[in-house]
Amino acid sequence: MLVETFQPDLMDRLVDDAERRERRRRLLPAQLMMYFVLSMWLFGTSSYEEVLAKLTGGLPEMFQPAEDVATAAAITRARMRLGAEPLKALWGHVAASAARREQPPGGRVFIYESVAMEVPDTAANRAAYAPDGGEPHEGARRTLDVWLSSLTDSRLRVAPVADIAPDRASGVEGIVAQWPRDAFTAPALVVGDGQPISGALWSKLAEAGADQIWRADARVRAAHPLPAERELPDGSYLSTLHLAGPAGHPARGTAVRVVPYAAAAAATTASHPAAPRAPAPAALLVTSFLDPALPAEEITARFEQAVLASADGVGHFVGRVAGPRAVLRSKSPELVHQEIYAMLCTYHSVGHLVAPVHFGARISRVAARGL
Known part of the structure; x- marks a missing residue:
């Protein structure tokens, strides 16, 4: 669902624009972490390691399985390297795309x-x-x-x-x-x-x-x-x-x-x-x-x-995904912003399932046209 809504080339472009691309090969590259932060809202009761296992296990053709070697501490460091800006930019793409849609x-x-x-x-x-x-x-x-x-x-x-x-x-x-x-x-x-x-x-x-x-x-x-x-x-x-x-x-x-x-x-x-x-x-x-x-x-x-x-x-x-009081995992304001912007993007992505009649061309198609 996430990849269908936000295709990898869009994620890569936003990471590059924010200058958050990894400088050396890592088990937790920036593109993977973009999807990981979104997935945190889909698997809210799971540990970091479990979220990563579900993500890489569900998309083995895209991601190298890393759950056996990536600890919670390593995942936290990878989130810190990614920062909030790429997720904020993704939220901006969602908003810009919606503004160009046919209005009721x-x-x-x-x-x-x-x-x-x-x-x-x-x-x-x-x-x-x-x-x-x-x-x-x-x-x-x-x-x-x-x-x-x-x-x-x-x-x-x-x-x-x-x-x-x-x-x-x-x-x-x-x-x-x-x-x-x-x-x-x-x-x-x-x-x-x-x-x-x-x-x-x-x-x-x-x-x-x-x-x-x-x-x-x-x-x-x-x-x-x-x-x-x-x-x-x-x-x-x-x-x-x-x-x-x-x-x-x-x-x-x-x-x-x-x-x-x-x-x-x-x-x-x-x-x-x-x-x-x-x-x-x-x-x-x-x-x-x-x-x-x-x-x-x-x-x-x-x-x-x-x-x-x-x-x-x-x-x-x-409320549906996190309960009456949503408790975030992030221990710094930068990661709090990252987590909340990811929620806004996941909210949009889930909408493709719960109300597909409201959605026409996907964000990835809009991005592919350079809009």
């Missing part, structure tokens, strides 16, 4: 996700992810949180905009700071389900031409009062969302539309149609759709469709 009517739909994972509490990870966290507890092994914040197109199984950070707020800041040029090449809708509304991210999405719908729960409403300024016939109303600007600058207001929202638990009723439709706590949908010609029920329908599609998003993928 109305454009692409993205859901904003924040996924927490755990990393070993080493000195290096503590400096990066818990600079004020103090010393580790004596006699007990702790883990630290690292957050992946992303905009995910679950139809194509790709997160073209993402950042890795020690907390959710820093992840939003990282997304804005590293915003890729032409992140959206067609009309797009971004949905946030109960996530904090960031002024910087709202503005960046608006600049990119994306429409937005955010579900404002009690926490969000406490931070952003949304008084009714103009009632609309369908029960929605126009308001002003006050968003904090950069440090030292006053909050600024942006015109929004607010749609009262009290929906049944969509995931339950979707998977169990006979289940009782108990209403969820009342919430509000805050949206950039201001035109009264678009009815509130259509805004609600678009939001719910996106939330249902998020069951195929990055967060659910991590």
